[in-house]
Amino acid sequence: MEQLKTIGRELAMGSQGGFGQSKEFLDLIKSIGETRSKAEEDRIVLREIETLKSRLSSPNTPKFKLKEYLIRLLYVEMLGHDASFGYIHAVKMTHDENLLLKRTGYLAVTLFLNEDHDLIILIVNTIQKDLKSDNYLVVCAALNAVCRLINEETIPAVLPQVVELLGHQKETVRKKAVMALHRFYQRAPGSVSHLISNFRKRLCDNDPGVMGATLCPLFDLIMTDVDSYKDLVISFVNILKQVAERRLPKSYDYHQMPAPFVQIKLLKILSLLGSGDKKASEQIYTIVGDIIRKSDSTSNIGNAILYECICCVSSLHPNPKLLEAAADAISKFLKSDSHNLKYLGIDALSRLIKISPEIAEQHQLAVIDCLEDPDDTLKRKTFELLYKMTKSSNVEVIVDRMINYMISINDSHYKTEIASRCVELAEQFAPSNQWFIQTMNKVFEHAGDLVNSKVAHNLMRLIAEGFGEDDDAVDSQLRSSAVESYLQIMGEPKLPSAFLQSCILVLCVCVCGLFNFFIYLFYRSFVGSWGNMGLQMENILPHILPGNCVTWQRLIRQMT
Amino acid sequence: MGIRFVLMVNKQGQTRLAQYYEYLNLEERRALEGEIVRKCLARNEHQCSFVEHRNYKVVYRRYASLFFLVGVDNEENELAILEFIHLLVETMDRHFGNVCELDIMFHLEKAHFMLEEMVMNGCIVETSKSSILSPIQLMEKAS
Numbered sequence: 001m002e003q004l005k006t007i008g009r010e011l012a013m014g015s016q017g018g019f020g021q022s023k024e025f026l027d028l029i030k031s032i033g034e035t036r037s038k039a040e041e042d043r044i045v046l047r048e049i050e051t052l053k054s055r056l057s058s059p060n061t062p063k064f065k066l067k068e069y070l071i072r073l074l075y076v077e078m079l080g081h082d083a084s085f086g087y088i089h090a091v092k093m094t095h096d097e098n099l100l101l102k103r104t105g106y107l108a109v110t111l112f113l114n115e116d117h118d119l120i121i122l123i124v125n126t127i128q129k130d131l132k133s134d135n136y137l138v139v140c141a142a143l144n145a146v147c148r149l150i151n152e153e154t155i156p157a158v159l160p161q162v163v164e165l166l167g168h169q170k171e172t173v174r175k176k177a178v179m180a181l182h183r184f185y186q187r188a189p190g191s192v193s194h195l196i197s198n199f200r201k202r203l204c205d206n207d208p209g210v211m212g213a214t215l216c217p218l219f220d221l222i223m224t225d226v227d228s229y230k231d232l233v234i235s236f237v238n239i240l241k242q243v244a245e246r247r248l249p250k251s252y253d254y255h256q257m258p259a260p261f262v263q264i265k266l267l268k269i270l271s272l273l274g275s276g277d278k279k280a281s282e283q284i285y286t287i288v289g290d291i292i293r294k295s296d297s298t299s300n301i302g303n304a305i306l307y308e309c310i311c312c313v314s315s316l317h318p319n320p321k322l323l324e325a326a327a328d329a330i331s332k333f334l335k336s337d338s339h340n341l342k343y344l345g346i347d348a349l350s351r352l353i354k355i356s357p358e359i360a361e362q363h364q365l366a367v368i369d370c371l372e373d374p375d376d377t378l379k380r381k382t383f384e385l386l387y388k389m390t391k392s393s394n395v396e397v398i399v400d401r402m403i404n405y406m407i408s409i410n411d412s413h414y415k416t417e418i419a420s421r422c423v424e425l426a427e428q429f430a431p432s433n434q435w436f437i438q439t440m441n442k443v444f445e446h447a448g449d450l451v452n453s454k455v456a457h458n459l460m461r462l463i464a465e466g467f468g469e470d471d472d473a474v475d476s477q478l479r480s481s482a483v484e485s486y487l488q489i490m491g492e493p494k495l496p497s498a499f500l501q502s503c504i505l506v507l508c509v510c511v512c513g514l515f516n517f518f519i520y521l522f523y524r525s526f527v528g529s530w531g532n533m534g535l536q537m538e539n540i541l542p543h544i545l546p547g548n549c550v551t552w553q554r555l556i557r558q559m560t
Numbered sequence: 561m562g563i564r565f566v567l568m569v570n571k572q573g574q575t576r577l578a579q580y581y582e583y584l585n586l587e588e589r590r591a592l593e594g595e596i597v598r599k600c601l602a603r604n605e606h607q608c609s610f611v612e613h614r615n616y617k618v619v620y621r622r623y624a625s626l627f628f629l630v631g632v633d634n635e636e637n638e639l640a641i642l643e644f645i646h647l648l649v650e651t652m653d654r655h656f657g658n659v660c661e662l663d664i665m666f667h668l669e670k671a672h673f674m675l676e677e678m679v680m681n682g683c684i685v686e687t688s689k690s691s692i693l694s695p696i697q698l699m700e701k702a703s
Contacts, residue, residue, distance in 0.1 A: 029665050029666055033662070041574070071668060071669055074668060077586065078578055079574070100699050100702070103699065107669060107672050115583070175685065179681055209686055209691055216681065249688070251689065251691065254647060255643075260640070261640065261684050261687045300643050304637055304639035307639060339606060339607050340609055340639060340642070374607075375608055377608040380612060
């Protein structure tokens with residue numbers, strides 16, 4: 001069936017003629033599609049590179065042939081090989097009068113080149129010319145290119161023309177001009193600081209596409225300077241209302257939801273504007289409540305909007321009715337069979353926790369299920385939730401789980417993150433010093449190399465200086481249990497060296513009992529260079545502590 | 561805001577379309593594409609359609625032999641991006657009629673033009689299928 005389809009398509013294409021693809025192109029695609037190994041694919045591509053090199057260097061190639069060669073060049077790079085010998089032809093093609101050729105040239109340039117590439121300077125002129133074209137499709141092609149290729153240096157060359165295009169009669173030009181201005185803001189905010197009012201104006205554009213596009217730069221602006229845009233809360237609420245009430249053209253519907261992607265952008269903006277602001281939040285409550293009520297939980301996009309509403313509710317000043325509605329929605333997510341919805345449920349739960357801590361307890365079982373799920377993504381999200389849920393009453397259970405999880409992680413970047421979280425929680429909520437030392441030791445044992453050495457030093461200092469226990473006996477008991485556990489750990493064959501160092505430091509401190517203060521001073525002064533410290537210790541201490549000399553020497557030999 | 565890349569990679573790890581909104585050189589792209597496809601292939605259809613990668617996320621969706629992979633910043637609504645992928649496929653469907661991997665291979669530039677209309681500066685900018693396709697249809701007619 002698949003083969004028949006292929007043959008049918010080939011026949012159809014063969015009959016196209018003109019700028020339909022050549023047999024050579026079809027053969028290339030077919031052979032790439034049929035390769036069974038990377039080696040085979042590489043051979044085909046290398047052969048193709050040779051072909052293209054000779055074809056591109058021969059003069060008088062018909063333009064539509066050149067277009068095909070450019071696309072074949074795109075393939076070459078997509079499959080991992082360098083095609084820089086052909087870049088200049090992409091640049092040349094942008095000069096062409098024919099729209100399809102020009103746009104292909106621009107596409108090739110944006111895929112091949114980075115905005116800082118030397119060849120870009122050759123294109124800026126073309127872009128400037130095309131921005132002034134009578135054909136709005138040519139202007140659009142140039143605006144697309146602006147958004148990919150213009151950098152801080154070249155902004156002045158095109159800025160005036162782009163600003164003019166914000167008032168173009170064609171809505172698609174206005175939309176792309178807004179995005180071009182957005183690009184300038186991203187690359188050099190100062191270059192458009194006097195033009196910000198244009199974004200406010202385009203928000204009120206008749207065309208929903210232009211309005212929708214303007215939400216992108218406005219979001220960025222509001223993120224940086226939320227206070228300057230509080231006056232727009234009412235406007236955003238009104239727009240969201242219109243969208244939710246289906247007043248936009250039907251072409252923006254997706255799976256029966258009216259312009260859902262625009263709704264989501266608006267909800268994100270309203271979250272920013274209402275966050276920490278009671279007055280602004282009050283203006284937003286109604287529309288969010290309406291959208292939650294009308295939401296369609298049977299479709300993915302409906303749930304996506306619902307989730308965004310929950311995120312919004314968690315940013316706004318607390319509103320009991322909305323929080324209740326959000327909690328209901330979360331329950332449904334967590335009870336769902338879909339892992340995607342469970343994931344969103346866990347994420348939403350961790351956002352609501354700071355406002356309604358009791359909500360976590362209500363869903364304890366569901367959370368534990370997610371924790372034990374073999375799906376890594378879900379597990380990871382659930383651990384993020386646990387981290388936010390930790391308090392003194394549950395820290396032991398949670399950190400215990402986290403450490404086991406940490407041990408199972410292979411990715412060192414992520415392992416470090418979890419190790420740091422464990423340390424943070426242990427430091428913040430430890431119910432007893434005994435538990436604290438044990439926990440820290442476990443973390444060091446399994447992720448000692450990854451944990452910040454400052455943490456190790458802090459721990460050692462804590463043990464050396466004592467925990468401020470009133471009872472000396474308790475203090476020294478803590479120390480001896482610490483010493484015991486370190487001695488045991490040092491016996492194990494494979495140990496991260498940073499941890500080994502820490503162990504020995506602690507032992508040095510503890511074994512000397514009465515003289516721990518002395519030792520601590522030495523430790524403090526040599527904390528930078530272990531080698532030095534060892535030597536000093538070996539020379540000086542036996543004189544101070546004759547009774548413990550043997551132990552000392554044994555220890556020091558073990559570490560050097 | 562947003563989208564770092566849009567990739568279409570088949571299950572053999574061959575890239576059929578690659579659009580990066582943050583520049584990566586050839587070496588980096590190859591490494592990234594290989595890594596991500598491997599990660600997604602290791603997952604089954606009951607698991608989440610999102611996967612953590614480095615310090616961002618990849619939302620993926622499989623259609624027959626082709627994986628659609630979208631790299632997004634952590635603030636993005638993952639389910640919405642999942643549906644954006646579907647919107648892209650529906651749009652290509654409307655243009656090509658029952659789109660398949662071969663269509664994208666034979667008409668790579670068209671697929672790119674569609675994506676160019678939909679995503680700019682890493683943001684979703686156009687979601688009306690008629691607005692996305694009309695410039696492309698006009699261009700075909702003019703030529």
